[in-house]
Amino acid sequence: MWTVPPSGKQMRFLLLFSRQGKLRLQKWFTVLSDRDKRKIIRDLTQMVLSRPPKACNFLPWRDLKIVYRRYASLYFCCGLEQDDNELLTLDILHRYVELLDQYFGNVCELDIIFNFEKAYFILDEFVIGGEVQETSKASVAKSIEEAESLQETMEEYLSKPTY
Secondary structure (H helix, E strand, O other): OOOOOOOOOOEEEEEEEEOOOOEEEEEEOOOOOHHHHHHHHHHHHHHHHOOOOOOOOEEEEOOEEEEEEEEOOEEEEEEEOOOOOHHHHHHHHHHHHHHHHHHHOOOOHHHHHHOHHHHHHHHHHHEEOOEEOOOOHHHHHHHHHHHHHHHHHHHHHHHOOOO
């Protein structure tokens, strides 16, 4: 198990988009207008997709550092403060993919498309406010399992007729 050093630093956003430039998931950890979000998404998608496959996964952009990684047909892209650790961010992205793989069993783009609420839930169990809160895959998996169990119990309760 690895640990994250405490800091006042945080991710500004996390974006998942396809090789075709379709946005699949977005999580913003700072307040921005919808117009600014659309511009960031458009700019970063074009910039990352136009890079050669062997290029470095770190980019300077405005006042941020962009860290991205491609897994199968999806790009996972983070915006960071200038003094944040890029390698740690790559580890965070990889851990998120591992958690998605653990839940979905070899996650693919369709899993994100059709179960986006689960992808957001897994991210929220792992990262809060742009900072990693739980590094243990077992702890996150246990939280997800408990939430699923509670949801099933509620669905059973609500489906019973009341007399």
